Amino acid sequence: MPIYVSLIGAMIAGRIVSGIVYAVIVMPANITPVIESVITTLITGLPGILIQLVIIPAVVKLLERKVKIKDDAYHFGDRQGITKRKE
Numbered sequence: 001m002p003i004y005v006s007l008i009g010a011m012i013a014g015r016i017v018s019g020i021v022y023a024v025i026v027m028p029a030n031i032t033p034v035i036e037s038v039i040t041t042l043i044t045g046l047p048g049i050l051i052q053l054v055i056i057p058a059v060v061k062l063l064e065r066k067v068k069i070k071d072d073a074y075h076f077g078d079r080q081g082i083t084k085r086k087e
Contacts, residue, residue, distance in 0.1 A: 003057045011049060015042065 019038045026037070 003060050004053070007053065007056055011052070 015038070018041065022037055
């Protein structure tokens with residue numbers, strides 16, 4: 001899956017879970033409306049979101065160039081599946 005699709009999907013899922021948790025914890029006390037809180041959280045988090053969209057793909061690309069990871073290494077915990085790429 002492309003890195004941006006995964007990253008944005010994870011961010012959206014995190015915001016949804018955050019909104020649900022906020023609704024369950026805060027809404028019964030009627031402190032603030034949930035929609036207003038979610039919008040405020042999104043606006044406050046924009047700098048962090050933008051930083052993640054720039055830095056994480058760059059780090060992934062750098063790691064892909066420097067390290068070759070075999071798919072089987074993830075499934076079996078084989079540390080020998082990770083090798084340095086020949087340049």
